[in-house]
Amino acid sequence: MGSSQTSIPPKTISFFTVLFLFLSTSSAQNVLLRGSYLSVEDDSDILTSPEKTFSCGFYGMGQNAYWFSIWFTNSKDRTVVWMANRDRPANGRGSRVSLRRGGAMVLTDVDGSIIWETNTTSTDVERAELLDTGNLVLIGPGSKILWQSFDFPTDTLLPNQLFIKRTKLIARLHSGSYASGYFSFFFDNDNVLRLIYDGPDISSIYWPSPDFDVFGNGRTNYNSSRTAVYDEMGHFISSDQLQFSASDTGLLRIERRLTIDHDGNLRLYSLKNDTGLWVISWQALSQLCNVHGICGINSICAYTPDPECSCPPGYEITEPGNWNKGCKPMFNQTLSQSQQVKFVQLPHVDYWGFDLNFSASTTLDSCMELCLGDYRCKAFSYSLDGGGRCFTKGVLFNGYRSPSFPGNIYLRLPVSFETSQLRILNGTDPICQSSESETTIGSPSMYSINTKRTRWVYFYSFASAIGFIELLFIVSGWWFLFRNRGLPNLMEDGYHAVLSPFRRFTYTELKKATNNFKEELGRGGSGAVYKGILTDERVVAVKRLENMYQGEDVFWAEVSTIGKINHMNLVRMWGFCSEGKHRLLVYEYMEYQSLDKHLFSPTFLQWKDRFKAALGIAKGLAYLHHECLEWVIHCDVKPGNILLDSGFEPKIADFGLAKLSQRGGNSSDFSQIRGTKGYMAPEWATNLPVTAKVDVYSYGVVILEIVKGIPLSNWVIEGREEHESDLARFGRVVKRKIQCGEVSWIEEIVDPRLNGKFSRNQATTIVELGISCVEEDRNKRPTMDAVVQALLECQDVDGRCS
Structure with a gap:
């Protein structure tokens, strides 16, 4: 055996030589052998995962800055998910990444200086390999992983990439830079996942909400394992009981990434294969102004x-x-x-x-x-x-x-x-x-005169603060002791019904809660509303939606977003049901019913309640337009969708659903289902793109009706040659009276049932705002933010406007 030799044909030798050279090069393959390198000067010198989902190599930006990176191959902008040298870019000439024979992967600059290297020194390292998960690994004998990029994330977490105590996501400094910024996602010392602004002079945690304690935010700090991960379907789970899901969960073969963006928000993205663009399928904060440090000090x-x-x-x-x-x-x-x-x-x-x-x-x-x-x-x-x-x-x-x-x-x-x-x-x-x-x-x-007084103010303030804190401790202790006797079982499920009320209901639950949909509270264009009592004895209003054709994943995306919206002038959504053909929404129950039942009936509202309604509705819409997700537009503001609580505080119902049910559809479809005649903005008829100004128009109609005490939303006045709406005629008459300088014009307009008991200044302000809100040219209509500001200036007891 030792002396005998088998001759190999020349053609076979040539074949193996070519095969070896092919395996040795990094181009169009996922392996870099020991002793090989990738050059910054060769655009084809990259590693590609077996299914071509990820690429690894030099990523350039600007004139002469390059980073050794991993990116999504099929995304339109080649989205980077990992960088080795984010804070020290390499030169565009002479830089290379080598897998040295000593076992380390090393990035060197044009002068040979080391920019970055792995902490591996074992000569057992055989190769570097880019996996289909987006993980770059150094492999030893027996396919043992000796180093992996998953252990050193930059600003992005990929599916099945374990996030643990010693890892941290750090945002980019700004949109034009890959350098480390000031926002981080990490496990804090109390075992809770947090977002923090850690600037040069100030550090400030802003998520979960610092206004609540750990349990108040639906988290726990009892589990010190500090691990988090999400799967290919977009389900995220953490040891502190943070759980969420992508809005498109359930759909197969979708590439996802969890990234802390340069604006400080943590977002889960899904890649659209047809366009190569990313869409947000979950985000930590819906209001960016809640990100601490987003605008800097002062x-x-x-x-x-x-x-x-x-x-x-x-x-x-x-x-x-x-x-x-x-x-x-x-x-x-x-x-x-x-x-x-x-x-x-x-x-x-x-x-x-x-x-x-x-x-x-x-x-x-x-x-x-x-x-x-x-x-x-x-x-x-x-x-x-x-x-x-x-x-x-x-x-x-x-x-x-x-x-x-x-x-x-x-x-x-x-x-x-x-x-x-x-x-x-x-x-x-x-x-x-x-x-x-x-x-x-x-x-x-x-x-000097006020020094002694100031000291007494300090003393009383300090004493009051101490007393207040003690009272808080006593009340909190009592609440925790008696309210949460059943907490352990709830904690095992990872939810607390009180702390995190929004949830998915089964159809059987809601059928039982409503006694088989027995007591109907009202009926609208999108379905009927029924009174129900949940197992925790909460009285709710259950809306049974009709003509809802979108799939369960789209429906879930819409209602889960709306479920996070919380404002005193918006009816709170407690949850939803989506089973087969059944689509139901669960809202808080408002026993005083809708505004129209009080405004247009013999039991009419007094002026102070009318002004409270006008201001409250404006605040709710301003929240939706200016402080919430940009696509939350009501599209059907009318007295029937304004509910009143026991203190006659208005709450807007059904916000966002009309538009959301058609989100992403053709604009021509909007006018077929949106709004109520008389409250619809003129642009619906001309099929213009939907903006928040459609709500402003509807709001203008509502507040004019609040002042007048009768509906102005009739479509046309019967018997007229020229079809003129009540609203158009009212606006024309009021403008003429104002232009002619009539002194008592407001008394002629206000609901006579009030017998003159109203604030003239407040009524004048509301009418003038209403007229400006119903301008045919939407660009002339004010924003809801400006409307709130104008009404607040007239909020004092005697209605004086500043």
């Missing part, structure tokens, strides 16, 4: 309707075009106690956190003195919500403006800083518009 985030950053009065952007660095003061920020100061009011603006003091049930003047007595105080927040809540601020961070916020920020500025210098950047408008927004604190001697 700045304010507002919806216009998309989130935009701006600087408050007295501040200017630190670096134009870069909101990461926020705003800087245009004055010396160290205000001494001998210096005169003034406070500039920013309506409906707040800065979350960084409180120096908190005081409840206090006055505006007392809150102001708290800030004056502390040199660290840069502003104070004051809200009548809860009877006068005062927060003094040492740092102005996480600023946001919202029409639904019931308070204001009062900025502390030097008197010497001229009002004419106060300016707002980037188009948003929480700006001081008159001297009424400023409060000037007098002469230097005033501080």
Whole structure:
């Protein structure tokens, strides 16, 4: 055997030589053998996974910056999911990635310096291989994995990639850079998955909501294994009981990625194979202004309707075009106690956190003195919500403006800083518009007079805060002890009915809850509503949808998004049912029924309740248009869809479903199912694209009916040669009266059943707003944000408008 030799034909030798050379090259294969390399100068020098889902090689951006990366082969923009050298790009000439004979994979620059290398030194490493999962692995004998890219994620998690204690997702710095940014997704020390802004000077956790504790957010910190993962179907599960699913879950062969984006939001994406584009199938936050640090220090985030950053009065952007660095003061920020100061009011603006003091049930003047007595105080927040809540601020961070916020920020500025210098950047408008927004604190001697008073304010505030905290502990302990006796069983399921009320119901459950759909509450174009009682004794309204043709995955995407929407002027959705042909929605029950039953009946509403309805409806729509997902447009605002609670606070029902049921369809189909005649905007008839202005039009009709006390939504007036609607005639008459300077025009318009008991200023404001809302040209209609602002200025007891 040792002496005998078998001759090999020359052709066979040539074949094996070619085969060896083919296996040795990295082009169009998923293996890089030991001793081989990938060159930055050869575009074909890449590894491709067996099913060609992922590619690995040098990824370039700009003129001469390259990263050793893994990306989705079939996505339109070659979306990167992993980078070895994200913070130190390689040169476009001479750089290479080598699998050295010593066992390490090494990235070297043009000068031979090492940019990045794996922590493997075993000579057992045989090859590098790109798997169909998107995982780059170094393989040893027996297919043992000695190193893998899955252990070192950048900003993206792939299906079946384990996320554990020592891993972290870090967002890109901004859209034009792959460098590490300030937002991270990680397991915190208390075993809970969180999102954090970790900037150069400030760190702030913003998800899950810092306003609630761990259990209040539906999580647990009892499991210290700190593991999370999601599967190919888009089901995510974590040891802290965070669970969610992609909106398109159940559909096969969809590529997905979980990415923390440069704006700080964590999103699950699904790839559309026909277009190569990504669609969002889940996201952690529906309102981007809740992301801490999104606009940088001192700045304010507002919806216009998309989130935009701006600087408050007295501040200017630190670096134009870069909101990461926020705003800087245009004055010396160290205000001494001998210096005169003034406070500039920013309506409906707040800065979350960084409180120096908190005081409840206090006055505006007392809150102001708290800030004056502390040199660290840069502003104070004051809200009548809860009877006068005062927060003094040492740092102005996480600023946001919202029409639904019931308070204001009062900025502390030097008197010497001229009002004419106060300016707002980037188009948003929480700006001081008159001297009424400023409060000037007098002469230097005033501080010495008020020193003792300020100390007493500190003392009482401190005592009140301690008492309040003790009361919270007692109440929380009692609630936890007696309310949650059944908690262990619920925790085993990963849900708590009270903490996370939105859920999927079975058809059998809802059939039993409604006693076989016995008591009908009402009926509309999309179906009938029935009264029901759930097993936890909650009284609910169950809507049985008709003519719903979309699949279960689309229906789930729509209702799961709406289920997360929560506002005091929107009817809360508790859950849904989707089984076979059955599509049902479960809402909170409102015993005072709809606005039309009170407005157009002998038991008419008094003026204060009418104004409350106009303001509440506006706040709810402003939330949907400006603070929620951009496609949540109601499309059927009318008195029949406005429900009243026991305090006659209005709540909008059926929001978003009409539009959502056709989302992604042809625009020509919209007008076939949308809205109610008389409340529909003119653009429905001309088949223009749907915008939030269709809701503004409908709202205008509603508030004019609130003032008039009769329906104005009749389609046409019978018997007229020219078909003119009641609404058009009403608007024409009112405009003529105003133009002619008639003094008593508003008294002629307001519902006579009120016998003159109404606020003339409030009624005038509502009518003028209503007329502007029903303009035929939608570009002339105001936004709901502006409507809320105008009504809030007339909210005081006697209805005076500022």
